[in-house]
Amino acid sequence: VEIGRGFYSRGWAFGTSGNFSVVVNPNPLRLAITATGIDKGSLAPQHILEINDTGRVLRGTGKPSNETLIHLAIVKLLGAGAVLHIHSVWSTLLSQAYASAGGVVLEGHEMLKGLAGVRSHDHREWLPIVKNSQDMSQLAAVVTRVLQENPGVHGILLQEHGLYTWGSTLADTKRHIEIFEFLMEVRVRSLPIERHEQSVQAL
Amino acid sequence: VEIGRGFYSRGWAFGTSGNFSVVVNPNPLRLAITATGIDKGSLAPQHILEINDTGRVLRGTGKPSNETLIHLAIVKLLGAGAVLHIHSVWSTLLSQAYASAGGVVLEGHEMLKGLAGVRSHDHREWLPIVKNSQDMSQLAAVVTRVLQENPGVHGILLQEHGLYTWGSTLADTKRHIEIFEFLMEVRVRSLPIERHEQSVQAL
Amino acid sequence: VEIGRGFYSRGWAFGTSGNFSVVVNPNPLRLAITATGIDKGSLAPQHILEINDTGRVLRGTGKPSNETLIHLAIVKLLGAGAVLHIHSVWSTLLSQAYASAGGVVLEGHEMLKGLAGVRSHDHREWLPIVKNSQDMSQLAAVVTRVLQENPGVHGILLQEHGLYTWGSTLADTKRHIEIFEFLMEVRVRSLPIERHEQSVQAL
Amino acid sequence: VEIGRGFYSRGWAFGTSGNFSVVVNPNPLRLAITATGIDKGSLAPQHILEINDTGRVLRGTGKPSNETLIHLAIVKLLGAGAVLHIHSVWSTLLSQAYASAGGVVLEGHEMLKGLAGVRSHDHREWLPIVKNSQDMSQLAAVVTRVLQENPGVHGILLQEHGLYTWGSTLADTKRHIEIFEFLMEVRVRSLPIERHEQSVQAL
Numbered sequence: 001v002e003i004g005r006g007f008y009s010r011g012w013a014f015g016t017s018g019n020f021s022v023v024v025n026p027n028p029l030r031l032a033i034t035a036t037g038i039d040k041g042s043l044a045p046q047h048i049l050e051i052n053d054t055g056r057v058l059r060g061t062g063k064p065s066n067e068t069l070i071h072l073a074i075v076k077l078l079g080a081g082a083v084l085h086i087h088s089v090w091s092t093l094l095s096q097a098y099a100s101a102g103g104v105v106l107e108g109h110e111m112l113k114g115l116a117g118v119r120s121h122d123h124r125e126w127l128p129i130v131k132n133s134q135d136m137s138q139l140a141a142v143v144t145r146v147l148q149e150n151p152g153v154h155g156i157l158l159q160e161h162g163l164y165t166w167g168s169t170l171a172d173t174k175r176h177i178e179i180f181e182f183l184m185e186v187r188v189r190s191l192p193i194e195r196h197e198q199s200v201q202a203l
Numbered sequence: 204v205e206i207g208r209g210f211y212s213r214g215w216a217f218g219t220s221g222n223f224s225v226v227v228n229p230n231p232l233r234l235a236i237t238a239t240g241i242d243k244g245s246l247a248p249q250h251i252l253e254i255n256d257t258g259r260v261l262r263g264t265g266k267p268s269n270e271t272l273i274h275l276a277i278v279k280l281l282g283a284g285a286v287l288h289i290h291s292v293w294s295t296l297l298s299q300a301y302a303s304a305g306g307v308v309l310e311g312h313e314m315l316k317g318l319a320g321v322r323s324h325d326h327r328e329w330l331p332i333v334k335n336s337q338d339m340s341q342l343a344a345v346v347t348r349v350l351q352e353n354p355g356v357h358g359i360l361l362q363e364h365g366l367y368t369w370g371s372t373l374a375d376t377k378r379h380i381e382i383f384e385f386l387m388e389v390r391v392r393s394l395p396i397e398r399h400e401q402s403v404q405a406l
Numbered sequence: 407v408e409i410g411r412g413f414y415s416r417g418w419a420f421g422t423s424g425n426f427s428v429v430v431n432p433n434p435l436r437l438a439i440t441a442t443g444i445d446k447g448s449l450a451p452q453h454i455l456e457i458n459d460t461g462r463v464l465r466g467t468g469k470p471s472n473e474t475l476i477h478l479a480i481v482k483l484l485g486a487g488a489v490l491h492i493h494s495v496w497s498t499l500l501s502q503a504y505a506s507a508g509g510v511v512l513e514g515h516e517m518l519k520g521l522a523g524v525r526s527h528d529h530r531e532w533l534p535i536v537k538n539s540q541d542m543s544q545l546a547a548v549v550t551r552v553l554q555e556n557p558g559v560h561g562i563l564l565q566e567h568g569l570y571t572w573g574s575t576l577a578d579t580k581r582h583i584e585i586f587e588f589l590m591e592v593r594v595r596s597l598p599i600e601r602h603e604q605s606v607q608a609l
Numbered sequence: 610v611e612i613g614r615g616f617y618s619r620g621w622a623f624g625t626s627g628n629f630s631v632v633v634n635p636n637p638l639r640l641a642i643t644a645t646g647i648d649k650g651s652l653a654p655q656h657i658l659e660i661n662d663t664g665r666v667l668r669g670t671g672k673p674s675n676e677t678l679i680h681l682a683i684v685k686l687l688g689a690g691a692v693l694h695i696h697s698v699w700s701t702l703l704s705q706a707y708a709s710a711g712g713v714v715l716e717g718h719e720m721l722k723g724l725a726g727v728r729s730h731d732h733r734e735w736l737p738i739v740k741n742s743q744d745m746s747q748l749a750a751v752v753t754r755v756l757q758e759n760p761g762v763h764g765i766l767l768q769e770h771g772l773y774t775w776g777s778t779l780a781d782t783k784r785h786i787e788i789f790e791f792l793m794e795v796r797v798r799s800l801p802i803e804r805h806e807q808s809v810q811a812l
Contacts (some may be wrong), residue, residue, distance in 0.1 A: 006650070010620075011213075011385075014314070014317075014381035014382065014384065014385045015314060015317035015378045015379075015381040015382040015385065016317060016378055017313070017314060017317065039374065039377075039378070041209070087313065087314055087385070089385065089388050089389055089392065092312065092314075092389050093389060093392055093393060093396060096393065096396070097396050108769050109701065109769045109770070110626070110696065110741055110767070110769060110770035110771065111623070111624060111626060111696055111701075114623075114624035114625060114626065119743070120743045121741050121743070121769060121770065122743075132313055132324050134322070134323045134324070134325075158313070160311050160312045160313060160324060161312070161313035161324065162313065171648065174648075175624045175625055175648070176624075178623035178624040179623065179624040181623065182620075182623045182624065182696070182698065185698050186698055186701050186702060188392075188396070189698065189702055189797075190702060190705065191395070191396055192395050192598075192800070192801050193702060193705070193706050193797070193800055214416075214588075217517070217520075217584035217585065217587065217588045218517060218520035218581045218582075218584040218585040218588065219520060219581060220516070220517060220520065242577065242580075242581070244412070290516065290517055290588070292588065292591050292592055292595065295515065295517075295592050296592060296595055296596060296599060299596065299599070300599050335516055335527050337525070337526045337527070337528075361516070363514050363515045363516060363527065364515075364516035364527065365516065391595075391599070394598070394599055395598050395801075417619075417791075420720070420723075420787035420788065420790065420791045421720060421723035421784045421785075421787040421788040421791065422723060422784055423719070423720060423723065445780065445783075445784070447615070493719065493720055493791070495791065495794050495795055495798065498718065498720075498795050499795060499798055499799060499802060502799065502802070503802050538719055538730050540728070540729045540730070540731075564719070566717050566718045566719060566730065567718075567719035567730065568719065594798075594802070597801070597802055598801050
C-alpha cells in the first residue's frame with residue numbers, strides 16, 4: 001500500500017494503472033495482488049487480494065488485476081518474491097523509441113548496480129520490449145518466452161504500456177522500479193543530447 | 204476539495220486557474236461548482252457553490268467560475284456527472300502544436316483504457332482543439348457543437364487554455380484528467396524523439 | 407513563511423536563493439523582508455525582518471536580503487504591496503534564450519488573465535530582461551528605469567538570475583509567480599516544438 | 610536523515626543510491642556516514658555509522674557505504690566538515706555530455722554565489738568529471754589527484770555515476786547540492802536551446 005501510494009505520487013500509476021503483487025507463500029503458491037480498477041492514490045489494505053496459482057481469489061473481495069496472469073507467469077518462471085508493474089511516461093517513451101529493436105540496452109551506469117546481482121557499472125542490461133495485447137493468456141505466454149530467451153534480465157517493457165520488474169523481496173523490487181525509472185529517464189533524455197554531440201563533432 | 208488541492212500540487216491549477224463541478228441533482232439540475240478566483244492550493248468547502256441550470260447561485264457565497272456555461276453545456280449535452288478543467292503545461296503545449304489540425308489523435312496506449320468505455324490500447328481517441336475566447340456564451344456554443352460533431356470523445360482542449368474532461372462520477376473524471384495528462388505529456392515529449400528516429404532512419 | 411516553503415518545495419528557491427517582502431505600513435514605509443542566507447526549506451517567522459525605506463532593520467535580528475534595494479525600488483515606484491523574487495530553472499533558461507532581445511513576449515495564453523488587470527488571453531505581456539550585476543544600487547536604478555520605460559509590466563527577469571514580480575497583496579503576488587512560472591515553462595518548452603513544426607512545414 | 614529523505618523525495622537518491630557523511634570530530638577523525646544499501650526514503654538514525662580515518666566502524670551496526678574511501682579522501686585533503694553524494698538524472702546526463710572534455714564550465718549564474726566563497730555571478734566554476742571505477746582505492750586516489758590539480762572546485766562528477774560536493778558544515782554542503790543540481794539542470798536543458806539560437810542566427 002505504501003509503495004503503491006508512493007508510485008502514484010511520482011506519477012507512475014495514474015488513472016488506476018499499475019498493479020503490484022507479493023508472494024505470501026511459495027508452495028502452494030499464495031500471491032497477494034492489487035484488485036483491478038483501484039486509484040493508487042487511495043490504495044488501502046482492503047484493495048489487496050490473496051489468490052492461488054490459477055488466479056482464484058482466496059481472500060478479500062473484488063476482482064484481481066487484469067494482468068494477474070503476467071504476475072503469475074513471472075513468479076512461476078523466475079521464483080520471484082514480488083512483481084511490480086507501473087505505467088510511467090519514460091517507460092512509454094522508451095518503448096516507442098526502441099520498439100523496432102525489440103529492446104534497449106542500458107549500460108555504463110553506476111545505477112545498474114541497484115539491479116540484483118550486478119556488481120559493476122560496466123554491465124550491459126538488456127531490457128526487452130514486447131508488443132502489447134489485450135489477450136492476457138497470449139501476453140503471459142509471450143512474456144514467459146521472452147524471459148526464457150533472455151535469462152538474467154531484470155525487467156521487461158510492454159510497448160506503450162509500461163514496465164514489469166521483479167525481485168526476491170518487495171524491497172528489492174521497489175528498488176528495481178526506481179533503478180529502471182532512473183535509467184529510462186536518462187536514456188530518453190539522452191536522445192536529443194546525443195544528437196547535439198553528433199552535431200558538435202560534425203562541425 | 205481534495206482533488207483540487209491534488210491538481211494544484213501537481214502544477215495543473217496554478218494561479219487560481221482550473222474549475223471543477225459535480226452534479227448534485229440531475230433533475231432539476233443542481234451543480235456544485237468552484238467559485239471564481241480561488242487559489243486551488245487552499246481550496247476549502249466554502250469555495251464550492253451550488254447553482255441551477257442557468258448558473259444562478261442557490262447555495263454558498265461568491266461568484267461561480269467564469270466558465271460555468273461550459274460546465275453546464277457539457278453536463279446538459281452529455282449527461283455527465285462531473286466536469287473537471289485544468290490548465291497544465293502539457294495541454295497548453297499540445298494545443299499549440301496541433302492547433303492547425305483542429306485536434307490531436309492519441310492512440311496505441313494501454314493508458315487509453317482508463318477512458319470510460321475503452322477496452323483496448325488499440326483505440327484511436329480524437330482530442331478536439333477549440334480556439335479560445337472570452338465570450339463564454341459563444342465558447343459554450345462552440346464546445347457544444349464540437350461535442351455534437353465528435354460523439355464519444357472524452358475531452359476537449361481549449362487552445363492555449365487547458366483541458367476539459369467529464370465522466371459519470373467525480374472519480375471517473377479525476378481518472379480521465381490523469382489519463383489525458385499522461386497521454387498529452389507522452390505526445391509532446393514524443394515530438395523531438397520522433398524527429399530523432401526520422402534522422403536515424405535517414406542516415 | 408508558508409509561501410517561501412512552498413516555493414522551495416517546487417525547486418524555485420534552492421540554496422538560500424529567493425527573497426520575499428510585504429509592505430506592513432505604507433507611510434512611513436515599513437517592509438517585512440526575508441533575512442539573507444536563509445534556507446527557504448526551513449524558513450520560519452524569525453527569519454523575517456522589518457525595515458524602513460532606507461533598508462535599516464527596525465525589528466528582528468539578522469541582515470536583510472542583499473537585494474533589499476530592488477524590493478524597495480519596486481515598492482516605491484509602483485506602490486506594490488508585496489514583492490517576490492525566485493530563482494527558477496525556467497526563468498534562467500528564458501533569460502538566456504532572449505537576453506539579446508532585452509525581453510520576451512508572452513501572449514495568447516488564458517493564464518495571462520492571472521496577471522492583475524489582464525482581462526483576456528489576447529494580451530501581449532512584455533517581460534523585460536535586465537543584465538545581472540552585484541552592484542545593488544546600480545541594479546536597483548536599472549530596474550527602476552526599465553519599469554519606468556515599460557509601464558504596466560507585471561514582472562522583470564534578471565539575466566541568469568531570476569524573476570521579480572509584485573502585486574497589491576501577497577496573494578496577488580504569489581499568483582503572479584505561478585502565472586509567470588507556467589508561462590515561462592511553456593515558452594521554453596515551446597522552442598524545440600516550434601522547430602519541429604517548422605521542419606514539418608518545410609517538408 | 611532529514612536531508613537524505615529530502616534528496617530521495619526529489620529523486621536524487623533512488624534505489625539505495627547516494628551516501629552522506631559529516632565530521633563528528635576532526636582529530637582524531639570521527640566521521641558519521643550512511644551505511645551501505647539503505648533505501649534513503651526510509652533513512653533512520655540507526656543507518657548512520659561512526660567510523661575512524663581508516664573506515665573502521667566505531668559505532669553502529671552495518672557496513673559503511675562502499676564509497677567511504679572517497680568521503681575520507683575529500684575530508685582529509687580539503688578539511689571538509691561534510692560530504693554529500695547523490696545520483697541525479699541531471700548529473701548523469703551532464704557527465705555523459707562533457708565526458709570527453711574532462712569537466713564542464715558553469716558560469717554567469719547568480720546561483721554560483723551559493724558556492725562557498727563565490728561573491729559574484731561573474732565566476733567560472735570548473736566541475737571536473739572523473740571516469741567511474743569499482744576499485745574504490747584507485748577511485749579515491751584519482752579523486753584526490755583531481756582535487757589537487759583543481760584547487761578551489763566545489764564538486765566533482767563521477768561519470769554516469771553522480772555528484773560529490775562538500776562544505777564546512779552539513780548545511781553548506783546541502784546548499785552546494787542544491788546549487789549544483791540547479792546549475793546542472795540548466796546546463797543540460799540549455800543544450801537544445803543553444804542549438805535553436807544557433808539555428809535562428811543562421812537564418
